[in-house]
Amino acid sequence: MRHDPPNRPPRGPRPPGDAQPWGRAEVRGRKERFAERTASVQHVHAEDEHDEAAHALRERRSAELRLYGLNAVNAVFHRRPQAIRKLYLAEARIPALQPLLKWCVANRVGYRVVDELDLHKLAASSHHEGxxxxxxxxEPESVSTWLRDLPAGPQCAIWLDGVGNPHNFGAILRSAAHFGVSAILLPKHSTLALSGAAARVAEGGAEAVPLVRLGRSDNAIAQLRSAGFTLAATVVKGGSDLFTAAVPQRTIYVLGAEGEGMDRELAQACDLRLSIPGTGAVESLNVASAAAVLLSAWRAKR
Known part of the structure; x- marks a missing residue:
């Protein structure tokens, strides 16, 4: 039986725009180009996922603080144990940290007993105390919130203008806790923040003294004055003698950066200028030592 071939279009030239049949080489080329485009999209997606993971890790790290030192860690445990995320300790510290370890077990917070070298690496310091x-x-609270909740009566706070050394910051926090300071005030754009080194030097004081973020200097000064505070600029020379001057019941000591001192406009905006008299054998005390003397003087006159 004869089979007639199916009807086919004539083999003449095709009109422009007509689709041409794909040869095997062209099909293979198209498949390769499709595979390349798919691989490129997958690579972009993988990069996006990696960037998202890296961003999440950075956010987590910025939200967390690595503390070290027995008093610094215990202070967090006693005031806000829910903030603890992980604990590392030397075997010799197990007896002293029994309450904290029991809390970690009860609340499913991980802890590890590690050796001295690991603790040194974790803290990036040899002063980890096990x-x-x-x-x-x-995070620092706003000045409005702090003033709203502040009790009436004598109050003292410290305004840090440009202070950046973490050991000085820690020493100031320790003195502030000792003398009952109401807050450490940080300028709007200050990069100063609590670090592991500062918390260790503070010996628990970092948990006792709140940090407060100020707004614009002129607005902050107006708010503080409205709450009954007197601003006292502390200067090396030319101020009233701290030990004979009348220090108001509600005082803000404004302390400047190490070396450069405080901003001149800020100093001029203050109500008082105070100096700590000395022998002249050295130019001045460092900012942490000066803070301790100033706070002692305020407390002595209460």
């Missing part, structure tokens, strides 16, 4: 902890960072 314990390191990752804790949630406590």
């Amino acid at each position: 314990v390191v902890a990752d804790v949630l960072r406590e």
